[in-house]
Amino acid sequence: MRCLIVTQDASVIIGKAGKHVNEIREKSGARVTVSESIPGNPERILHVSGALDAVSKAFGLIVRRINDEPFDVSSVPGSRAVTIKFIIPNSRMGTVIGKGGSKIKEIQEASGARLNASEAMLPGSTERVLSVSGVADAIHIAVYYIGNILLEYQDRPAAGGSSRDTYRQAGGRESYGGDRREERREPRAPGIDISGPGVQTQQIFIPNDLVGSIIGKAGAKINEIRTASSTQIRIMEPGQPGASANTDERLVTITGQPTGINMAIQLLYQVRSDPPSLFFPRTRRLTPPFCLVF
Known part of the structure; x- marks a missing residue:
């Protein structure tokens, strides 16, 4: 993703001898x-x-760097809104706009960005x-949704071959992250019917040290959340296709009706009192319509 930034902000992002931009690269995994x-x-x-996960995270870090905010805390009331001018x-x-501005409206409601x-x-x-x-967290979330829409545009078949093939030939292979075919084979939890119209999927990242609390003894806690x-709900193991490259966090996939996803x-x-923004939302639309749950 490309954007226009004023020279003053560019200097802040780069930092002395490239210190700041190297830190953003290291923490996000993006170039x-x-x-x-x-x-x-x-x-x-x-x-x-x-x-896409790395790109969206990088933009959140970029906004934090512009605002001189710590990288490891959520945005707080009073954080300065920064405008990123993406080139589309x-x-x-x-x-990206959607019919009658529907996509923009959904992204705004999901992220808090304008x-x-x-x-x-x-x-x-x-x-x-x-x-x-928006603030750093809002930009992070909005960029993910925008990028997801752009990737779906690339996935649409084109004459003479798929647009994904064209994208890969242009050197964009790395932007696809995990294997979506693997995600579609995701097993369902026993006794829970998630079939029917309107089924959607939401993915979030959680810290590793929270996994045990979410699962509970013999899986009691996670089964309780599934039932309620x-x-x-599936927690991916490190190294699985589509899993986080960050060893400090795990990917959780939630599938069901929108109201059920929100409840989950x-x-x-509520398992632990961490701020919600520590869970960086990641959404991949596995089933229509476009899933915007936050």
Whole structure:
């Protein structure tokens, strides 16, 4: 994902001798680069690439760096909202906006960020600007949803081969993360029916030290949450396809009706009194419609 940033913010992101940008790369797992400064041009291009989880996390860290906030705490009331101006191809902007602005509205409600798509294309370009404003956590979540929509656009079949093949030929293979075919084979929890229309899937990351509390003795706690929410909940083991590259956290997949998913997330949060923002939401749409649960 690419965006325009003012030169002053670019300098803050890079840091002395690249210290700050190297820290962002290390903590997110994404590749972060900033274009050279052009005399007379007040903006530079920030390019963040990698798996979608890593890219969205990197933008959250970038906002924290701009605001001079710690990387390891959630955004607090009073945190300054930062605007990131993403560069989106005009051919894809409609997909991000949605019919009548429905997608933008859903992303705003899910993330707490504010989105605004420019009507005009950039001078001499076929691209437009999507401005995303919010605190670090809001930007992190919004970027994930936007990136997910863009990846789904790439997955649509095209004449002469799939657009995913075209994307890979262009060097974008790493942006796909886990194997979606593996995710579709996810086993269901015994005794819980998650079939029927409207079934969706939400994925969140949780700290490793919380896993034991969530599972409970002989799986009692997680089964209690499954039953109460009528959802299927799966905690992935490290090293499985699609699992987090960060060894300090685990991926939890929740499948069911939207109301049940919301309940399951709330029950998971209640297992321990950590701030909800410590659970970085990750969403992959496995079944329609687009899942926006937070």
